[in-house]
Amino acid sequence: MTFKALLVTRNEDGKTSAAVTDLEDNQLPDANVKVAVEYSTVNYKDGLCVGPGGGLVRNYPHVPGIDFAGTVEGSEDEWYKPGDKVVLTGWRVGEAWWGGYSQKASVKGEWLVPLPDGLTTRDAMAIGTAGFTAMLAVMALEDHGLKPENGPVLVTGAAGGVGSVATAILAKLGYEVVGVTGRPETTDYIRGLGADRVIARDEINETVKRPLEAETWAGCVDAVGGAMLARVLGQMKYGSSVAAVGLAGGADLPATVIPFLLRGVNLLGIDSVMKPYDARVRAWNRLATDLPLDKLHEMIQPATLSDLPDLGKAILKGQVKGRVVVDVNA
Known part of the structure; x- marks a missing residue:
């Protein structure tokens, strides 16, 4: 056949x-x-x-x-x-x-x-690698102390696959979510996923000379990398974490170590390709319950x-x- x-x-x-x-x-x-x-x-x-x-x-x-x-x-x-x-x-x-x-x-x-129980095969592929990665990122941020009461969580590339699922999960879990997009026409879409605010990529994509800015974000799921990630690191709250999941904005990181040394910021690498079985099952079971x-x-x-x-x-x-x-x- x-x-x-x-x-x-x-x-x-x-x-x-x-x-x-x-x-x-x-x-x-x-x-x-x-x-x-x-x-x-x-x-x-x-x-x-x-x-x-x-x-x-x-x-x-x-x-x-x-x-x-x-x-x-x-x-x-x-x-x-x-x-x-x-x-x-x-x-x-x-x-x-x-x-x-x-x-x-x-x-x-x-x-x-x-x-997982509660998901169809179609649901599972609506989630796919992108959604699975988003859940791993949320879990990593939680494992490093992120809670809704800590403050707003930034999601870069919020209209993309990883960003869309991360936004929806975080919103359902009670976080204040701020999405970043370079496509203004996706603003309503991102808000519909549960984002409280949407900001334009240009507002946060430029490299600044100051290694630290005002403490703004309690956590971040970053799908962009490059200059945007470098800028975001300088805006993170003390002891907070960024989960890095992509490089849509480039693989270079024009940053300094100052946010790590003076604010104890954590940069968490998220890999979904070789993730061990138990962590995979945990993430998929969380997706079945925490993704609307x-x-x-x-x-x-x-x-x-x-x-x-x-x-x-x-x-x-x-x-x-x-x-x-x-x-x-x-």
């Missing part, structure tokens, strides 16, 4: 192209769990892998899609049996291993987590496999709002 997948190929000149293609089961990677994929989503890494690869793809032809949710079809892993609902994010699936832009996937059982599903559903932009080449280009240009949910069987 055949199934459909988005297959990326590379010619002798090194140019890549992506197209929906019929594949056979024996073309799948050799692993101990086979999953009938129901939904996937679109992340920045996916945009790279659908296109030239960005150095992430090792071998061609390749099936991208760094996360997926579906039903176990066959298993040699004692933890899973046919019919189980599962979620996969990370572990370089969709990069070094064939991923979720396919009606079938073959992966290692240790990479999967059970779908009505807000989640408002973020969704539906898509199919054939939409992915254009969406891959769009997300690299910062033109995707909220969460794309890809129905691989549509």
